[in-house]
Amino acid sequence: MTTRHSDDSYRPILSSIRTVGWRGTIAVATLAVLAVATLLLRWQQHGFGHGQVILNGVVTVNVEVAASDSTRQRGLSGRAGLPEDAGVLFLFSEPKKYAFWMKDMRFPIEAIWIRDGQVVDLSYGLLPPSEGEPPQVFTPLEPAGAVLEVPAGFIERHDIRLGQSATADVDRLGGLR
Structure with missing residues (x-):
């Protein structure tokens, strides 16, 4: 039929x-x-990626990945805070002494500067700007290819030191695909 x-x-x-x-x-x-x-294409270029950074083989940080110009510029601006085990990993194509600023930041942070899988510098006490003040700018003492921003007090709580290992497992969204 x-x-x-x-x-x-x-x-x-x-x-x-x-x-x-x-x-x-x-x-x-x-x-x-x-x-x-x-x-x-815009979503891929402007969206944060995700992953983890393992410091000194034992400390795991859940990260958002800022690998495009737009995500690196946005960073943590405007956010209320970060969980203790979280951060933002800024990735660059080559190691340099990149300058970071605290524009529109609302909470204090620290920065762990990474090159070739090792911690090469540490920045403590990075404070949000006071009302009417220009934002603080900070740079590393050594060139870095990645910067991990974490909540204030993280470095001391986890005994992070220069020369320790820093490995990343990330999906590399944000313009690096």
Whole structure:
């Protein structure tokens, strides 16, 4: 027994294609694909990645990854705080003495500067700016290819020291794919 399908379900589509023509339909479809592709690209470039950093082989920090210009610029700005075991890992393509600032920060932090899998510098007591004051700027003493920002007091609580290992397992979103 053969089942026949009604052509009625296709009539609205065929009618609209006849109205705008095949070229119009192709143009609309192309614009839709471009819009979706643009949104996906912007999400990838502006979104934070995720992962973990393990310090000295024992301390695990759950991190958001800032690997694009936009995520590195945004960093922790405007946030109310960080959980004790969390941080933001800023990744760069090559080790340099990158300058960081405390723009729009609302809580104190510390920074662990990393190069080639080792802690190369530590920054303590990085305070948010007082009302009407310019934000504090801080740089490492040694070039670094990654910077891990953590809550104030983290370095002392976990006995983090220069020369200790620092390994990252991250998904590298934020423009590095």
